[in-house]
Amino acid sequence: MEWSTLLCTERMRSGAGNRRIKTTDLRSEFEKDYHRIIGSASFRRLQDKTQVFPLDKSDFIRTRLTHSLEVSSLGKSLGQNIGENIINCRKDPGFTPKMKEDICHILQCAGLIHDIGNPPFGHFGENAIREWFIKNLPCMTYQDEPVERMLTPQMKADFYHFEGNAQALRLVTKLHYLVDEYGMNLTYALLNTIVKYPVPSTKISIHSGNIKEKKMGYYYADQDIFEAVSTATGAKNNRHPLTYILEAADDLAYKTADIEDAFVKGFLSFHELSRELEKLQKENPEADFQTLDKLKSLYERGIEKKVSHPESYAVKNWIVRIQGYLISCATFGFTSHYEEIMAGTFKHDLFYGSFGGRLMDLLGDIAYRYVFTSTAIYKMEVTESVILDFLMDKMVHAVLYYDTDEMLDPIDSRVVSFISDNYKNAYKHQAEGKSEAEKLYLRLLLVTDYVCGMTDSYAKRLYQEMNGLI
Structure with a gap:
């Protein structure tokens, strides 16, 4: 891999950032990424998603937002140290001071969005969604046919190995509707950096000893994006070098913060x-x-x-x-x-x-x-599990026949109306020309898209409202 291609400034929307247009804007493409992220609603929602203590009333405990800011800061610091070392020790004759500056900006941005796809209630939320599919998907039918039989092995594995990292790539490229269907339209170098595991759900191998195969990095629905990005950067099926730095910053941030929060x-x-x-x-x-x-x-x-x-x-x-x-x-x-x-x-x-x-x-x-x-955390997780199981039950039931010839019952149609138009527009764009099985798969993803977009307090409030508790 070469830094000249790894630091690719290409974007999904053709021409954006690539044409030489006269402008007074002196920011680099990666600095533009930073401002797109900071100004996004998806980033702001991280302030109401908690790291370890969901629904906590303390203003000291870290949220996903404060954690992401810490990762961003640590990532940039690591980028500066590592970039300086590459230059001073002459490890790579093609590595320039400008490249050092670029990797710092990329890591700063990657830190901000590395958790942007995570569902409410921390990592427990991921587990709850995963376990919901493991328990319910094998029993689910669509037009009297088992859903498991309709979906391909990769489609099923996407749900059985549901992963917030894969959701992050999906959110910033498809679900965050800013101007069009290209999401935030971030640079390929940045997108490749946030793919911690450059393998699909069918290639996970936790016992291989290779960190890149520990989890999945992208859904079947987003495979075309991953391939376009990783081809453009030259990383292909390898980890982008900056991913190692992002992961180190993330691990460093949350493991030290968890100790402080616990104290x-x-x-x-x-x-x-x-x-x-x-x-x-x-x-x-x-x-x-x-x-x-x-x-x-x-x-x-x-x-x-x-x-x-x-x-x-x-x-x-x-x-x-x-x-x-x-x-x-x-x-x-x-x-x-x-x-x-x-x-x-x-x-x-x-x-x-x-x-x-x-x-x-x-x-x-x-x-x-x-x-x-601890008992306190277990009690919280039991509450969170009840909330997420209920929302998944209601949402999946509602979308199963959404966008089909079958009429939805009045309650299902109302439940579908709760889902953001951005997510429904993204679904319709992706579903064009697809088979019935692929559309069904995308409708199930529509549910996880919606649930992952919820904050902790919104998920709790929606559960209470739907159960007549408010």
């Missing part, structure tokens, strides 16, 4: 965190970053400064310190595997094999044990 919410104490870090430090005495020592010294500094809550002072400042350390780890991970990444043969994340990777694993494990498996 603030009272799920994790200073002493419990100290105990976890003590074990890690004993197992890795040769580590270049002494995690427990840093936390203790910050606590002592808090005592010296006579802050009111030295534990809080220590934990929050420790998070900042380890973020800086992990940025260095990710930078080294990219630059030390540069040739493999550019050849498309690197199978791991940027923290692989380093102490930073072991620290990241511990942070994820702490969040799982202290937060995600």
Whole structure:
């Protein structure tokens, strides 16, 4: 892969950004992407989608919006570090300072939209939608024929492996109706960067050891877009090199933020965190970053400064310190595997094999044990499951015969009317000339499109309204 093609400025709408038109606009194509994203309603909706604590009333807890801003910032910082290293160490004679600037802008944009397709209620929302299809699709019939028999293996697998990452590509290219059916009409370099898994749902292989096959990256309905984008950039069926950096920024952001949020919410104490870090430090005495020592010294500094809550002072400042350390780890991970990444043969994340990777694993494990498996979270997830199951039941039943010769019953027609015209227009555009089976598949996608576009509070409110609870 070559940077000259990887940083492709082409867009889906032909001519946009490619013709030499006289203009006073001095922004690069990737800077234009940034302003398209910031001004979009889809991006704004992230402020009411929560990371870990859905429907939480606290103004401290991170939403998808604040998380995305953090990923955007970390991605840009990593881009600067890595770009500077490529230039200074002369890793690639074709890499220029302008390219460094471009990758920073792309990563800044990619951070903003990497979660834009996720449904309400965090990652649990993805699981709930996936499980709904696993439970219900095999029992579903259409005109007395089993739906499973009508759909192709890839169509079925799209629902059984439903994935927010694939939904992000779909949203920004088809569902966000700004001017026409091309969505936000973002650059191909940016679109390719947000495809974390460049494989369809039928090629997932979680045991292959190759990170790119862990989940699906695009739906059958959007395969043409993926192929056009990945061909134009030259990445083809490989991960775009910037995807590794985006993923590192995402992992770094949420794993450190989950610890801070868990501490603030009272799920994790200073002493419990100290105990976890003590074990890690004993197992890795040769580590270049002494995690427990840093936390203790910050606590002592808090005592010296006579802050009111030295534990809080220590934990929050420790998070900042380890973020800086992990940025260095990710930078080294990219630059030390540069040739493999550019050849498309690197199978791991940027923290692989380093102490930073072991620290990241511990942070994820702490969040799982202290937060995600807590009674408080389980109670929230039971509520969220009831909401999403109800909405999926009603929506799928309503759209099954939508846009067919069969008359919808009065309630189904009303339920269909709730769905955004943008989503229905996108469906009609894609359904033109398609077979009955493909149209059915697209109608099921219309439901996931609508549900994924909901915020946490809207999903809850709609559930209450449809059940006469308001």
